[in-house]
Amino acid sequence: MQKMKHAIAGALVLFGIMSQSCTKDFTDINTNPNETKVATAQALMAPALVNTLTANMLRNRNFNNELMQVTVDISESDGKVFRYDFRATWADYLYNAWYSELTNFKDMEKVARDPKTNNRSYVGVALICQAWIYSLLTDTYGEVPYFQSNLARDSAIFEPRFDSQKEIYEDIFKKLDTANVYLNNTTDGINANSDPVFNGDVNKWRRFGNSLYLRLLMRLSGKAEVSDVVIAKFKEIAQTKKSSYPIIDTTEQSAILRWTGVGPLVSPFLSVREQDFRAPGVGEFFINNLVNWNNPLIDVSKGNNSVNRWRIAGYQGGYSGVPSGYQMGQAPVRKSYFYSQTTTTLYNLQTDALTGQMLNAAEVQFMLAEAVVKDGSPAAPKRTT
């Protein structure tokens, strides 16, 4: 009896020691009930596209337009972009935005390659988007992390290596070739609602990928060490293997994220205050050239309701700009400017649905024309409608 009591007591003590574990239920407790561990390709697609275009467009307006003398943000203060005087703080905005979205596009590819959720179309679309963003990155910043980028989670790489532009471009071309194969004759559909660019039209994505290919080949065509190869490839796409490389032929095939105003598809320009949107004057260099060329984009008869297509306000019966980089102390008066959303309610670039440009039919025709001029390539350019 005494022995048995000892045995029971011993067992209880042992049980007490063993069940007293600090890590008990840790896995359960640390599982977030509100967020999902897996994301489908379609769930990742629309937000990543919208965020990329948002970054591109905002920086286009407040930085690129100033550098390119499209607009002049008239001010005498230090650090004005139109004087090419700006701080390093301008530098990282697009770098940060683009790499963040690359994570989403890479996850999209990963989940679409997973045998359980395999979808060749999403793989192709994700590859094209990656190629597009990487090309923007390397064209803007030169050597950037490529092969080791976006691997903090999967490979714990926190200081990715920077790769040379040559290697980056070569791999981008591989991605675009793969995408062209994946999107050829695929029966895998993509969700129209999660595709704000082509509404789920896989064939148009394929055309965008190949047109992007042309853009990047054209860009490299002047580099002596690769020009033979890229010119040959350009000819292949534009001419000899046309049928296996469909490109953007018509304006309705243009890669444009359409800001319909529905749901999340609200133009990022609407996040700019109206008075700020109107504030920069149009640059003299820009508007005078448009005037001299009789450019239809500023011809009111080709616009809407006496507003030209680029929604630029006239000045004293015509168009007039201010000189970019004017002398300090001689601040000019703003003349022509871009209309904002309430000055011309329907016709302004703030609410315009077509400002989310990625690659349009006109650019493709320009590239073909350039090829003809440079090389005598017989892929005859044509007018777009």
Add this chain to the structure above:
Amino acid sequence: MSFVANEVIKMPAAIDFVKVRGSVAGVGSGGTTPYLTEFTYPTAGSLYSGGLRNPSILANTELRPLKTITYEVGLAAKMFKNRFGFDLALYTGNTKDQILSRIIDRATGWSRAMINAGRVNNKGIELAVNGTPYKRGKFAWNTSLVYSANTNIIKELNDSSVVLVTGPVGGGQIVAKPGGSMGAVYGRGYQRAPDGQIIYDEKTGWAKLTEEVIYLGNTIPKWKMGWTNEFSYGQFRLHLLFDGQWGAVAHSLTHYKLAEQGKTKNTLPGRYNGIIGNGVIQTADGKFRPNDVIATDIDEYYRSHYGQDNAEGSTFSTDFIKFREARLDYSLSPRLTKKLRMQKATIGVYGRNLAIWSDWPAFDPEFGTLSGTDIVQGFEIGQFPPPEPLA
């Protein structure tokens, strides 16, 4: 472990109680934010039907709880029939594996990553003194003083520098470096001559700013103090509390924004006639001469001081003395309360945050969480005035 000395050793009659103590404590803890060890996709916003995106903070499946080991020694004594007493504590503690979200290169795919940061040492002193300097008849004056000081040093870190917080403007950021403190603020500031004077531009007369970030100070106060006084006379009781802190700085967004818009008094000088900034000008041969250039564009002049590129210009000391609390009570006499079938009843007036003496330009130099081992806020962003309840 403690040792009550007056029970063992014979002490002078004036001393009532002496205690020496020492302790070693190890505490492990996590944070208050859950799910930092798991990769998940948050929603991309309600406008997307089912849209998801990657989070900006990268989870860490290997995250360990932080561990603090503290050694403390203390001495407490009471004397003169409990009219005077003090309690002194000295401590040093090492916190290992602090859980922090550090800012990482975006090319990694994320903007922040959860990490366990090396080892941080906190040492300090806490002293409490209390006494009854005056007591006669119905009148008594009790007073007590609490003083604490802390130094925070990063002993080890898994990188040469880790950015913990970025501020809103001027490149302001809190950076942890080995040998530094968890509260070190950096940001762009003035270019200065070797003797510390601000360098002005020889043409415009505006202050010249650094391109890189410089050290601006520490957001963790060196010491804090509180002083309580209580006067009682019969059934009346008056309670007054003052407290203060010294030795920390913080960046004020409120000041930057208001000064930039010319709404603060420190932007008045020179508004109509221009101003010569107090400092020097660097001449072509690298020497310095006193500034003699009149800045006529006064808007830009003050922008160079307090504008969005200058974090130093809007970084201020958070030293303060506050009249924290006042309270006047009257206790009803026991006879009356007994009639009302109550044990005790007190009527009083009470007020908090009655006055602040500080150089801080915004409402209150105390904002965010200022705690020794945790990330301090250091950046005031559009704060509201503190509540001043009166009851």
